[in-house]
Amino acid sequence: MKLIVEHRGRADEVVVDRQGEVWLVRVGETDYEVDAVTVAGTARSLRVAGSQYEVDLAHLGDGRYEVSRGGWVEELRVQDPLAYLAGRAHGAVAEDSSQTVTAYMPGRVAAVLVEEGARVAAGDGVLVLEAMKMENEIQAERDGVVGRILVGLGEAVEGGDPLFELD
């Protein structure tokens, strides 16, 4: 089966072929023979050329995977080639200048630092979220104008909740 795997900042063609107990996998130009088993839950043991790697593998939905190996975490996306091409074509068109900034963690809104319509530079603080006894400033990732602020002071938010618009 031919797949496109986006990883480490690039997209590789990956060909996967089951041969009895092992997998023959080609990543770009390199061939691997992989013996992969589930240890328990999301833990996997991969043997590649005798070397053994214990990884944890979580499916985040939509072909996105989180692969971790004790501290180091990598996010990858696996798609079939057509879906990948369709996605890229769509992505090229959909480049939008407006952005809804979401919370990357749950917390409570401890402060709102700017007003709607304020012009901000990249790195300027917009909101402060408080969690685990610490305050964390949510900053504008780029220069722009703050659109609607979607949360109020003291409000509890979940990870992924929209916080404000940045135009």
Add this chain to the structure above:
Amino acid sequence: MKLIVEHRGRADEVVVDRQGEVWLVRVGETDYEVDAVTVAGTARSLRVAGSQYEVDLAHLGDGRYEVSRGGWVEELRVQDPLAYLAGRAHGAVAEDSSQTVTAYMPGRVAAVLVEEGARVAAGDGVLVLEAMKMENEIQAERDGVVGRILVGLGEAVEGGDPLFELD
């Protein structure tokens, strides 16, 4: 809800009633207020009058439960009163003089000690099962005649597999 719980060699009427966050449970003549939550998997935390008990609870099917508390294991059966009464009536009729002895553990048949038709006394060895570098004699639980022997020398058996008949 009224239930019959067979435990510790007796059958008790148990009345269970959910009251908000807690359960009101009457076992025989005794009333308990129980706060029960799932910790993770089969682990439960029960608070009864402030005291906390961590138990592990496995459902074995058919209303049978294994409750364990770090080493100590208890097997119980929970039934509604009608099913319990029906089961007792049936049980009284079904007392059969023939018994198929099953393996209480997996293993390999290391020896067959008697022949079919042999008369044995309670405690006599009939088969030897080998597992984990140890040999374990399967004995007749009562006096009787060995009927068919259902496994052969060297055969692998699973826990629960029939081994021989004892008439």
Add this chain to the structure above:
Amino acid sequence: MPGRERPLRKVLVANRGEIAVRILRALREMGIRGAAIYSEPDRRGLPVVLADEAHPIGAAASAESYLRAAAIVELARQIGADAVHPGYGFLAENAEFAAMCATAGVTFIGPPAEAMAAMGSKIESRRLMRAAGVPVVPGGEEALADLDQAASFAESIGYPVMLKAAAGGGGKGMRRVEAADQLAAAYRAARSEARASFADDRVYIEKFLVRPRHLEIQVLGDTQGKLVSLGERECSLQRRHQKVVEEAPSPVMTPELRQRMGEAAVRAAAAVGYTNAGTVEFMLDASGDFYFLEMNARLQVEHPVTEWVTGLDIVRAQIEIACGKPLGPEFDTVEPRGHAFEVRIYAEDPYRNFAPSPGRLRRLRWPDGPGVRVDAGVYEGDEVTIHYDPLLAKLTVWGGDRGQALARLDRALAELRIEGIRTTVPLFQALLEDDDFRRGDLDIEMLDRKLSNGELRAERPAELADLGALAAAVEHVERTARIAAVSPPARRDRWRQTARREGLR
């Protein structure tokens, strides 16, 4: 009441997380019934699961649960607890709470309320320490009259010095002065900045410690008046004043310095009539001089490193002292054996500037085997909430010497698995690659300095570059096959035809 031994039958643990677990373990070993308290989101927490008793104490917010001093004392009374152990944080250094316990006839497992109050005030404790002959950072809170006085004072304590605004705070009106010829300009600048910031131009002078180390001495005192030092811990590795890694003994410690510092710590504790466990914190400068910083009047997070090298059980000792038992002969000559490290595993994302990382612990495997100890407050499947301190667990290791302990820490971190949330583990892995850390060349600014320099970037393990791609691709194919296997045949066939037509297989 010195001399009177009172056995305890039940102790209320007025805390949560790993330290509640630590205390419950000690209680069980001593045959004392341990009662936990829990806020609403903590009902399933590890302390509750391991406790003999567990009692609700309120809502999620600390102020509505773990900080409810009166409610906790009342609960202790109601359930017949003979004593309360406060752990650290929450009510541990609240002298009023200690006093409330005493009033209710419940033993507070900690120092006397008066000792706690005396050490709670920075100015008061510095005054007491000076009086007791414990070295305090030279300088004074009193304002300087003029430049001449500043010059002679600076000369007397030695450069570099720090000028500070008497009314100050937040770095305003502060000037570091390296040598005498910079003093005049700095004095003027500091005064003018102080005037602008606080409408008060008085400044005072203090010795400036160049890249000092943070060393602390663990002390224990019984109610018979015996006070002992259990030796030092080095806690220089701090991120924004929060300790991250600790070790014992300190890589720069000598028997002579240990003795002097231990004696100073015992003098400090004696000056306030201290009993039970406490920690005297010092700054050690490059010239080997040390200065009193503060005393923590409670059990310390990092007490396990001292337990490793001394073989003593500090929590057991606390409880025995609270029972009125005298410290035994094993506390008389405490010599460290081998070397221990602690790393604090926080639910913080080192890739995102240490932002909190709550969530469900999908997977958890603690390291084990020789010389490894984990004091955890969570279990696999547990939920880390946003309400409390992000400390998940303390990993401590012991080795025959510092090198073996470092190797063991490295091995333990390689064995450890925490999945579902992000933790500070990659920071420790990066530190183990850092030459200064490996050499024991530490100071209290080092970690912040290296983090802002980008020197401590957690690196991808040097191994198979395509490992992630291999794992994800194989997983994806298996998932796809699984899903296909449970789909109705018609749909599966159609999908297969499409795949064939488009040359994807």
Add this chain to the structure above:
Amino acid sequence: MPGRERPLRKVLVANRGEIAVRILRALREMGIRGAAIYSEPDRRGLPVVLADEAHPIGAAASAESYLRAAAIVELARQIGADAVHPGYGFLAENAEFAAMCATAGVTFIGPPAEAMAAMGSKIESRRLMRAAGVPVVPGGEEALADLDQAASFAESIGYPVMLKAAAGGGGKGMRRVEAADQLAAAYRAARSEARASFADDRVYIEKFLVRPRHLEIQVLGDTQGKLVSLGERECSLQRRHQKVVEEAPSPVMTPELRQRMGEAAVRAAAAVGYTNAGTVEFMLDASGDFYFLEMNARLQVEHPVTEWVTGLDIVRAQIEIACGKPLGPEFDTVEPRGHAFEVRIYAEDPYRNFAPSPGRLRRLRWPDGPGVRVDAGVYEGDEVTIHYDPLLAKLTVWGGDRGQALARLDRALAELRIEGIRTTVPLFQALLEDDDFRRGDLDIEMLDRKLSNGELRAERPAELADLGALAAAVEHVERTARIAAVSPPARRDRWRQTARREGLR
């Protein structure tokens, strides 16, 4: 080749289970690549998961995998392993395997093949030990000429004695003789029984040890000729000659006896040119005399108790010795600190006469915190198969004295959870209630005696009698509600009506 130090880059671990994990941990701490081998059912085993490399070695049966000496040596060569660590069991005391390694140029981490062979033979080793002045159970394999010779021999070694058939075995022709006046009758009876059983009426005489203790001395020897004792372990608690609980120091040990026994052990090892780690087993009788039993020419299961009290890392030492490194000064004066216990957690059902209990480990929680170490070969979700030794894990604890270590063992067992299979944990809980065990009043027959007497019945915890009923009843109601919630409404309504009609709710 003494004196030459060869660093190791890769070591093949020729074992499975907890000891493979233990060795892999040591290798990782030393920066040496660890390669595991696995039989078919062990592919998902913990050693594989923790190893740097893993290689299949054959089918489930040991003879077709872990005992394939030639295949293992060939694999070591192929993967470029510099050395093989055999652990214990399997090929660990196979002198031929050690020789094959040497031939293939692969270092065998253990004693020289010749030392192993010499200690492998009971008769040969007893002869060597006598020659080296190591005390051996008095008596002889030579047949007695007549009753007079028997009487004088018995007199010389002292009563009680044991008469044994020279051709014997299985207890036939054996007679215990308490005093001289019983000798004549016993001699006749033993001869006649020996003749009937073996057609050979020769008998010999040996001193009978009354309820002896099993003590053993851990020794280490480097390739420069230095041999040291690391002190004793008490291993008297055995079930059918299988050790179950070990401790260090022995409750009856004195510094003087430790020195004498240690010297005897070092003499024993020196007599066969021993290097690397080994254990000399002794019987200690009530009068304080000890006798050589045998030498285990390998790493011992119970080595962690010695590691706890000495602070030394025996597996690291083994590997360093194999590298040609001399034993350092830390091995010169080894004094035990505190007290350690080990309990062996077997997959055996103590409620069913210790029958094997394989199966899936539905739940696993190891104890942790101060003074607790677990050397496990399994993880939660793992499958315990019928193919190998039932040892799941070793729980070892350390405390400042024997009492604290016992309390810690009690606490650790209370924290431990193993669900899905039965284990020997209830036996340890029963032992902790036994007065003889608590007092340290042990002998090698004690456990079998108490088990057959019914003295060590694992008791239901003294607590809420109805706990099981409460838990099961609540669970049943919740399950029923869950099932009802996912059933089609029609069916659910019908069920509810039935329930109402029959007055069940």
